[in-house]
Amino acid sequence: MLPPSPHFARSGRAEWRIGGLLSSAYTCPSPLIDATWCIFPYLEPHPRPWLALLCARAQLSLYSLDSEEHRVPLPHGYTTVFPTPLGLLLLGVS
Secondary structure: OOOOOOEEEOOOEEEEEEOOEEEEEEEOOOOEEEEEEEEOOOOOOOOOEEEEEEEOOOEEEEEEOOOOEEEEEOOOOEEEEEEEOOEEEEEEOO
């Protein structure tokens, strides 16, 4: 099961709040466009949740709950990231 969707802050942070208290936060190196939790079922024997942050400077940042981090450069123009049963779907302007 994936954690709930994040609440956004304007400073490039994805935040989770419980009862108004900050539970956890992740910071994007540039302004944050979108964020979601996803699972990559074929990467590991026991798939785990990853937080995907779509950043304004054409970058996808992935964070695990175990503090593992990956950054993937992207072509410009992506506006939304969606979780799918096989990973992520990135949508953009044509």
